[in-house]
Amino acid sequence: MTRHQRLDKLKDTIRKYSRYVSPALLAASLVAIITIIALFIPPYIGMADNGDYFRMLYSNGLYFNAPDYDSLYLGYFNKQFGIFQYFNENGATLTSSQSLLIRFSIWVNQWFDQHVFDIRVQGAILTLLYIAAVYLMVEALTWKMPAKYGYIVAILSVFVFADTAYTAFFNSFFSESMVWIMLIYLFASGLLMFRKRYNDYAMMGIFFISGLLLTTSKQQNAPVGVIIAVIAVIYIFVRKERSYRVLMASSLACLMLAGVATYVLIPKEFVNINKYHAMTRGVLMESEDPEETLQSFGIDRQYAVLNKSIYYEPYTTIDVDSSLLEDEFYSHYGFVSILTYYIAHPEQAGKMLDLAAKNAFTIRPPAMGNYEKSVGKPFGAQTSFFSGYSELKRALAPKTFGFIVIWMLVILGIYMPHFIAAIKAKHVRSMLRLPLILMVMLMGLSGIFVSIIGAGDADLSKHEFLFTAAFDLVTLTAVADAICRHLWQNKPEALKKA
């Protein structure tokens, strides 16, 4: 058989199978299989508690029922928790979309067990959501793409989406799982509208709900609502019908409000940790004269001794939640005053951004273990099962803020000609892709800025999750478009018609 014959045979095979298994279905199925192996077949993979679970658990009617729970912190994943059988004095408050997910998971769990909550129930719900999200995303990337390229993109997507650095979050109470899945839905629905693949109203619904759940998943994501609301204005003009435009506009207004509400409504205890770090591990840390800096905020210069200290220190001079700090320290600054400070001290801001970039490409936070204690792995051991992409990214990405800027410019640059052509053709739908990419990039950037302003350099790799997620989606899209020559070659719909 000659080379040509072999190639023809391969093409035939691909054509035959692509009738039954589209690239999106292939990617979703592979991600499903790998995720199920990772999360639901022993040894189960999940995330250890870093101390943040408490707030989330008790406010949603769960409690720690493992007698040795203290020994599991940071080291081991724990899959079972008790369900309160009596009045929950902790005040069940619904403050985030993460709470909504946990409540729903508890409700489902109670069909099987009234007393013990198994976090794998939540894992299963998230996995189902995730598979659908991956399907939509790969469909958006490969729509109208030649089958041979489509399968290459599908395989590449599997490497990103099935990475256990992402999926391990499903078996945890961290809101990163929600952030990741909703970001994919948001991006995929936006892209599918651009491709005109499904019904616009359905996509608008997904766009709105995912945006809402993403914004309200944690306080750090408050700017996300605002960014979507501002940049997605162009989506209003995709169709001419009044009903569509009203619906889209009111969705965006809702997202804007959700952003503001998320910022205002988050519990105070959480704010203290971040406020402490914002000053001691941020503003003061890179200051040439911490005393002068403190005085510029109206704080007693003696607080300089707290410079570089962290909230989690086991032995401290002062209780980090004490009324003295509350009155004399925390009350003197906030998000806005720190932002103003960094604007006035760009050199310091630059140093912090470089510091932030060092952790901006890490998906799996290094501090938390992935296995249950019973597996017998050492304390804090992390899985290497299907982690090729996350490991590669962590090892190879240049970790400076300059690289992030260059990456943004390059991506925007390669999508720009298409956007300009669409403007010239006055074809709104074809204009959607660049703003969408810009929107996700800005969300990622907001993740970095909010981390630094809100919590200094503490827990950076966890706080910057939004950036690393945005980076992956945008880069994957650019690579997929490059593979199937959608960057420059495919002209806007209007131009094609012309």
Next chain:
Amino acid sequence: MKAKQGWRKSVLVMMTMLLMLPAPLQAKAKPEPSSLLIVYDSLALGTSREGNVEALQRLLASFQVQVTVESLAAYQPGTLTQYDKLIEIQNRSDMWDTPSEYVKDLEHYQGEMLFIGEKPRDRLSQALGLQLMDKAAAADLSIGPFQENSVQVPYLYTSSLGEDSWYGSLKAHHAEAAYPYGVRVAPYAYVPFLEKDTLSELAISYLLKDWLQPSQPSHYYVVFKEIYPFSDLALLEQLADELFEAGIPFIASIRPVFSNTDYPAMKRYIQALNYVQSRNGTIVVNAPVVASTIQDLDRSLYNLMEHFIDVLAQDGVIALGMGTEMYWTYDAHYADEGMSFFDSAILFPNERLMYKSKSNTSVAFSSSLYSMDPAFLKRYLIDERLLEPLPMDTAFTYDLVQQKEELLSIADRLKSSWITFEDYKNDSHIVSTPAYELKSERGALYRNGERMGIQAGREETSGDYVYKEQEEKSFEQWFTVQNKIFIVIIFITLIVFTGFLIIGYRMYKRKYYK
């Protein structure tokens, strides 16, 4: 031959018993008497007697006794034989008569006993001549210069022993007769009830004193706590001046700082402490705050405390003891890592329990002050002028408030008080780190054997302190020049490139749009 074997056996038994003795958590402090066991049936949570076990623990610590606390349910057979003193606390009536290993051991127990509760054991009841007079009666409790009116007394006992064996008196409202609060005749003692933060807490201390430490004199001290590097240090110095002029020695329990100890802010803190020391104040190190956050930080409390004591000592501030919540003495980790430098302590009531390695047995200190809110004493005092020292060394404890008026009013109250306050430095207190041995004796302070003057110098903290070390940059000049050259080259390239683009575009237009 048999006699010889018997002798060997008894030596063997004695050695085994010695080995079974609980090892004290800290070898340095050698309290007298050596060991005491508290057995309680219930902590009485949610009742008026909640906290009475803890109150008793704190009182016993101030008598320098090493205490082991055991619940009746967790009692291990044979434990009792290891102790020469026993306190039983009966907080509920249904557990004591149940036959148990403890009751069996108690039948053979030969040591001294104090019973707190409703139903004293027959042996003790007979020895003290106790007779139940009434139940659940209202009475006035008085002892020494103190009186608490209308106390709901669960049980009123009288004793056939002479009144010299009585402690305090309970005068029932419905009868003329007065009954004792406590009765003691060696080896037995009895009190019918003990409640935290009531006069009974003070009343029992008179009995405990005679029982545990009859000959030791006791004193009053003044302690200020909640002193941070961020407190109003000028106000602290003003307080020191006020008290110095009034001749009132005092103790400052200061919060430790574990990082940035070379900062000017820290120097100002140390200067203020130096000043306090020069105004007849004594410095003790307050326990650090134990965080409730979950962390994976491997911090050695021992190293942190050692560093802080050394930093103070280096600048002439001699810390003579430690101020801490009482539960620290029942925790092997804190005892070994945080308290082993000190032989003296001031024990505050527990506020937030953060055990790391909880132990049933306490560490005893050769000097241990009983911290007390002065308002508590005032509540029961009939006449302030009558106030003799309480049975134990007592520290009137105040927080260093941030409002000037409030703080000066505390100073005024102390000045107008009839109480004589003792200088902490008059006793011997020793603090040892690998680098320093700090001690006090008869009012003088010593650092590594050298007597320290207590004059504080006023030194302005340096304004040119370098917070961030500038990194050594080699070839800095070279890279600056190189940078400039590259910037120029890149600009020229950009201009040329733009030119080419424009030319190319024009050529393209000319070719296709003719």
